[in-house]
Amino acid sequence: MTSGIRILAVCAIGSAMFAGSAFADTSGKKIAFSNNYAGNSWRQAMLKSYDIVTKKAVADKVVASADVFTTADKDVPTQAAQIQNLILQGYDAIVINASSPDALNGAVKQACDAGIVVVSFDGIVTEPCAYRVVVDFKAMGTQEVTEMAKFQPKGGNLLEIRGLAGTSIDDAIHAGILEGVKAHPEFKIVSSVTGDWDQTTAQKAVATVLPSLPDVIGVVDQGGDGYGAAQAFAAAGKPRPTIIMGNRQDELQWWKEQKAKDGYKTWSASIAPGVSTLAFWVAQQVLDGNKTIPHDLLVPYLAFTQDNFETELPNIPNGGVASHEYTQAEAIAAIKANMK
Amino acid sequence: MKGTLGRAFATPWIWSFVGALAVWLAAVFFTGGYGAGGMLTAALSLAVFTVVVGVGQMFVITLGPGNVDLSLPANIGLASAVAMTVMAGDDGRILLGLAAALACGLAIGAANYLLIWALRIPPIIATLSASFVIQSIDISYGRGLQIKPPPGFADFTNIQVLGIPILAVLTVLFTVGAGLALQRTIFGRSVLAIGQNMRAARLAGIRVNRVRFATYALSGTLGGIDGALLAGYFRGANVDIGNEYLLASIAVVVIGGTSVAGGKANVPGLWGAALFLVLLLTMLNTFGVSAGVRLVLTGLIIVAVITAAGGAEAAR
16 A cells, blocks of 8 residues: 555545535635745755646636745744745735744744734644644654565664654654554664765765664665665675665665666655645635634655556656645545545 | 873874774774774765865965855855766766866855955855855756766775775875975965964065965865765765865864964864764764764764863963
8 A cells, every 4th residue: 555546545535525616716815835945856846846736726717826935044034034024915825834843933923813824834833823734754654664574574673764853754753663663573773873864964874873783684764865875885885775765766766776686675755845735725725715624734645666666767857856746636635634 | 291192192183083093992892893994984985075175174264363164065065066967977077077066166266265355255254155155056056956976986986995995095195285285385384374474474475365365266176076076975966965064174174283263284183083073973873872962962072172182282
């Protein structure tokens, strides 16, 4: 069972349920996107997906405009000031990838008080008046170990690569992995290093810890770090373990090469950058008068398996990351799935 | 401190090597001797990149108070993207890509000094604001994508002979050259003289602006070549590839025994300090401490080593 299939299944049900629902009410509404960083492949894919979906939405007169505002750095005050500007400019909704979960709450509250709908995703805000689109990272961590058990049925030593310390995402994936290991006692995490979801940082961290480790049969990680881990094992002359991948083009390309060489097997999962488009549709639905939408929405992660990753590979730009753009119907289905 | 030992420990750079040895021994002790050689190989491979930018930063800092190149991380990021784009994954274009990285770094270094000299902006502000411009260029140029190196270049950055990376050997030769340039050439002596007293240096007939320009250009160029090497070793250019070298380039200069006040530089100390930083990470990763504890310990240990080195100097 992959989440890709799960998304499709849920969508089919959702579109059947909502077929014919009117959405003309939002044709005069303006939605702004406040983004705090654009410097990596994930963020670039996020912006690209957002651009594709919102351009079409504007052309189809679903909304009046959907503008993107990116601040230069991962800087909290800059983004807070930017949100205040967006309030003054009279936007009806703000989609936000926040630089901090709580430091922007003041600005977000101001926006809510001005009657503006705020939807956060990826980097979420804790202010209760805002909506949060959250990927089920804990399930992803657990699933990594479950998949690992299929490839390494005998069990053994695992190396864990963690993400940016102090973020909710890192904690959630880590908790999921621990839960997975508890369910599969044949595995033992012998070391845990910090890779910051970054290939360079991950490679460096793994390279420094590898000489001191006993034989490692698998690497569980958080995406963006799998390729770096593979390079570190190769540079140290250690046998290649089963490395869980994170949907990056270079990771899937490496997987493909290994598969062609000796049938290498693994699994890949990450948050799809296109979740930005889901946040956009959530904002549109709220503006449409849909008051029953829960403020915390849990959505599935995007996963690829041995059988379907090669089909996806040509769709990812060189050096980019796999994405999934939500259509309005898919978004409604994803919302519906949270209302049970 | 007394006697020969006292004199040896009065050399400021010895402390960086002592520190490196201590953290390595601690890590080896923890694993019961397992992986000792592998740790050194990994440390040498990674220290190279810090040493290369450290040399550039050392020359700049030696120019005297206020001189520092904060544009190195952005410079490294842009140069890595330029080098990989020019190489375009083709082994035949490696030299062309390296030349492009050098040119890119040189241009950034020259632009830095232009800001400092023509607009009279303090170096710390000039190089920091330049780095924002450079980073923006990099983001729009590379679109945040990872660009892969040609296989030949990627392999070259990782060749090892008996556990010693070739790149480290080349970098040792380069630092020996840098040491000679500092102590035995007119340029090097001029940098030291300017750092000791800019006014005196000018009155002595040193073309201060020309030497400072050359120094910033040198730092920029080394940042450029470092970007290309990093992209080769880490199999791909990206915007954030140079991030850690803001602190690291300054830290190795200071831990290595170069005076922050300028006028006194130390090349061997760069190696000791770079190895110390990598082995410190190795040790803490081997101990398996959490990310938060690791950052706190890294900070505290760096402070301790600098204090130890400074204390020895005062005793002298």
